[in-house]
Amino acid sequence: MAGTVEFQYDAENDVVINISHWRIETEEDCEAWFKEYTDYLKPFGRKMDSISVLDDFFVNSKIVNVWGEYRTNLVKNYYRFSYRVHFNSLVKIIVKSDSLKYNAASQDADSIEGAIEGIKAARAEAGIE
Numbered sequence: 001m002a003g004t005v006e007f008q009y010d011a012e013n014d015v016v017i018n019i020s021h022w023r024i025e026t027e028e029d030c031e032a033w034f035k036e037y038t039d040y041l042k043p044f045g046r047k048m049d050s051i052s053v054l055d056d057f058f059v060n061s062k063i064v065n066v067w068g069e070y071r072t073n074l075v076k077n078y079y080r081f082s083y084r085v086h087f088n089s090l091v092k093i094i095v096k097s098d099s100l101k102y103n104a105a106s107q108d109a110d111s112i113e114g115a116i117e118g119i120k121a122a123r124a125e126a127g128i129e
Contacts, residue, residue, distance in 0.1 A: 083115035
């Protein structure tokens with residue numbers, strides 16, 4: 001396998017924190033990456049707020065369009081509010097492009113704590129909780 005994800009559920013803030021250790025090189029990697037997320041998220045039975053820590057995450061430039069489609073599916077079907085922390089420039093470009101192309105936005109934060117504050121603000125603005 002080309003990677004794994006460490007999932008942590010922060011019950012106090014009702015947020016899923018995922019620390020991705022992946023090197024996406026092929027469509028099979030995209031499928032395995034996506035399945036790992038959906039297997040974890042489906043049992044919640046609702047869209048979750050998520051923080052993705054991406055210090056150890058890489059997508060090969062040759063597969064970015066395919067991965068972008070998997071990522072968009074994940075964001076649209078499993079996330080309510082999502083933040084990224086510690087991502088590289090290629091991932092940032094892909095995510096910004098996908099956000100515009102597929103209306104699958106994610107926000108950026110400098111830290112997990114900053115992302116939690118951003119999620120709380122987004123909830124308040126949406127009248128949630």
